Amino acid sequence: MHPLDEAIDLKASAPHEFMGATHPAYANMIGPFGGTTSAQLLQSAMLHPERLGEPVALTVNFAAPVADGEIRFVARPVRTNRSTQHWIIEAHQAEGVVATATAVFAVRRETWSNVEAVMPANVPAPEAVPRMPVKGMPAWPQRYDMRFVEGAFPAAFDEQEQAHSRSTLWMRDEPERSLDFASLAALSDSFFPRIYIRRRRRALIGTVSLTTYFHADSALLAQVGTRHVLGVAKALNYRHGYFDQSGQLWSPEGQLLASTHQLVYFKD
Numbered sequence: 707m708h709p710l711d712e713a714i715d716l717k718a719s720a721p722h723e724f725m726g727a728t729h730p731a732y733a734n735m736i737g738p739f740g741g742t743t744s745a746q747l748l749q750s751a752m753l754h755p756e757r758l759g760e761p762v763a764l765t766v767n768f769a770a771p772v773a774d775g776e777i778r779f780v781a782r783p784v785r786t787n788r789s790t791q792h793w794i795i796e797a798h799q800a801e802g803v804v805a806t807a808t809a810v811f812a813v814r815r816e817t818w819s820n821v822e823a824v825m826p827a828n829v830p831a832p833e834a835v836p837r838m839p840v841k842g843m844p845a846w847p848q849r850y851d852m853r854f855v856e857g858a859f860p861a862a863f864d865e866q867e868q869a870h871s872r873s874t875l876w877m878r879d880e881p882e883r884s885l886d887f888a889s890l891a892a893l894s895d896s897f898f899p900r901i902y903i904r905r906r907r908r909a910l911i912g913t914v915s916l917t918t919y920f921h922a923d924s925a926l927l928a929q930v931g932t933r934h935v936l937g938v939a940k941a942l943n944y945r946h947g948y949f950d951q952s953g954q955l956w957s958p959e960g961q962l963l964a965s966t967h968q969l970v971y972f973k974d
Contacts, residue, residue, distance in 0.1 A: 708883045709849060710892065713742050714749040716779060724750045724779045728772065732846045737772045739846035740913050741895030745888040747795045747807040750779035752887065757783075758791040759813040760924055761887050765917040770804045772797070777804075789813045814923050823965070825936065825956045829855055832876040832934040850896055851880045853934070859898050865907045871900035871941045871951070876934040885930045885963075887920060893935070893955060894918040894966040900941035900951040901972050909972045914948070916968040922961065930957050947972060 707715070709731035716724035732742040744766045751757060778798040785792040790812045797805040835853035857873030877896060879889055899911045922930075939953035948971055955964045 708879070708881065710742070710745070710879060710883060710889055714745050714888050716746065716749055716753060718753070719778070722754070722780055722782050724753060724781065725776060726750075726779060727776045728774045730845060731849055733774075734844050734846055737774065739844075739892075739895070740766075740768060740916065741892035742846070743768075743772055743777075743797065743805055744807075744895055744916060744918070745892040746777065747779065747781075747797060747805065748809065748891050749888050750781040750795055751783075751793045751809050751811070754781050754783070756786070757811060758786055759789070759811045761809055761891075761920050762812045762814075763810040763917070763919050764807060764891060765809075765915065766805060766807045767915045768805050768913055770801065771912075772804045773799055773801075775799070789815070821962050823954060823962055825954075825960045825962070826855075826874050826938060829874065829936060835876060838875075849880055850877055850893075851934070852877050852896075857903050857939075860902065860906045863902075863907050865905065867905050868903065871904035871939075873897065873903060873937070873939045875937050877937050878932065878934045882932040884932055885927045885935070886924070887927070890920065890922070890927065890955065890964050891918055893937070894953065894964055895968070897937060897939035897951065897953050897966075899970055899972070900939065901944065901949055901970070904941065904944075907974075909974055911970055911972045914969045914971050916966065918964055918966045920964050922957075922963040926957070926961060926963070929959075930963070933958055935963060944972075 713729035716726040732739040793809040795807040853876040855874040936956040
């Protein structure tokens with residue numbers, strides 16, 4: 707099994723409950739990579755026998771540090787309409803709730819479609835961009851093939867403040883894995899904290915809340931397959947110990963797959 711599939715291999719343990727665990731392949735400096743936790747929360751609803759349709763939105767609030775070990779997921783559909791379904795999901799460990807999530811699933815239908823967001827132009831192909839070195843980094847970046855066009859993670863924290871925090875990069879699972887909603891949810895959190903890019907200095911950080919909107923359906927994700935997707939991320943504001951960062955994930959053909967926004971705590 708792919709490491710991500712091992713991480714999201716949840717087992718039903720009671721009505722509305724699934725058991726899972728952190729995975730060493732997605733370890734961060736302290737605890738697990740938050741994107742994997744988001745994928746697990748989403749997966750608990752995906753596996754639920756009452757699920758309707760596919761995910762269109764997911765918001766994860768990290769209530770406490772997630773410890774290495776078992777996690778109990780509680781997923782409940784709180785309202786099911788004709789074409790939409792609303793979920794409340796919780797992640798429990800010995801000390802109590804460590805993360806909560808709300809999700810919206812929907813049965814998509816054919817309508818007029820258009821995109822106003824603009825994919826970056828004249829971006830070199832993934833094969834023309836070197837992969838980011840991962841030696842000495844935590845386990846989770848090693849699970850991604852990241853190829854930065856601009857705004858790379860600094861090789862050294864030299865405290866040379868930059869004019870902006872924008873990053874553009876090709877990215878995919880490592881080893882290769884076909885894109886699905888779980889991996890897209892994890893990828894949405896794989897943008898390095900923008901304060902590292904902007905200030906090029908160390909800071910204690912932690913994601914507080916992460917929202918991902920899924921613009922793609924499963925058919926479009928299947929078309930992407932194991933290829934790289936293009937990620938674009940930037941911050942909007944840093945103030946009083948918090949900053950936000952937004953991101954977009956694009957298919958190689960220019961389809962917007964997901965957009966994401968998160969709030970991050972930081973301490974110098």
